[in-house]
Amino acid sequence: MLELIDASRQYDVAGRAVRALDGVSERFPAGSITTVVGRSGCGKTTLLRLLAGLTDPSSGEVRRDAARSIGVVFQEARLMPWLDAAANVAFPLKGRLGRAEIAARVDEALTLVGLTDARRALPAQLSGGMAQRVAIARALAQRPDILLLDEPFSALDAFTRRSLQRVLVDIWRRRRSTVVLVTHDVEEAVLLGESVVEMEAGRVVGRVAVDLPFPREATDPAVVDLRRRILARLVGGADPFNPQVCSRRKP
DSSP, X not given: OEEEEEEEEEEEETTEEEXXXXXEEEEOOTTOEEEEEOOTTSSHHHHHHHHHTSSOOSEEEEEEOTTSOEEEEOSSOOOOTTSOHHHHHHGGGBTTBOHHHHHHHHHHHHHHTTOGGGTTOOGGGSOHHHHHHHHHHHHHHTOOSEEEEXXXXXXSOHHHXXXXXXXXXXXXXHHOOXXXXXXXXXXXXXXXXXXXXXXXXXXXXXXXXXXOOSSOOTTOHHHHHHHHHHHHHHHHTSOTTOHHHHSOOOO
């Protein structure tokens, strides 16, 4: 179970109350993969933080099964600089699993993200994209019941980005974790989501079912058409120069 019920989150910004999330009610069915799309500052990251339990709602409710494990991938890699890539991936597993199981999971996760040759590299020796792949591997190695991703591929080159999008879908199809991925890329939202949640100015303004088989290709006319329709609604539904929409800072 993963659900928001009339959830709002308000912050004080320079003495002014800013509502980052405004009365959102959304349910994310077990075993589903959902993408959340909207322009920068629309409340996507706040929504994800509420789902992860990293932020409490100012009002409303977040419901999640306490027995289910949660993995989170942030926009920044947040690696520990004194640990190499393999040790960063292994760190959350220590004390929970035996050494052999940890080693097997680390090897599997680094292979999935294409970093087996960089397992002994320190974060300072990695490019930004490689560091983010380590962060993704760290989450995958935990095999979470719920996987929450905040624009995880935004720092990657187009080739690696598409490869990891396919990896994410493959892992989801095998394990059927509940996946929620936040993105500002409408094409990515359509390629990855069973459904796409559309957000504007702290509110959910639509949810679109994507009834297309996996794997999906960006050149598929059905993907192109759905991307065009979602983009038209989001661009047409709000003034891009409205400071209430665009000037918010993510908490």
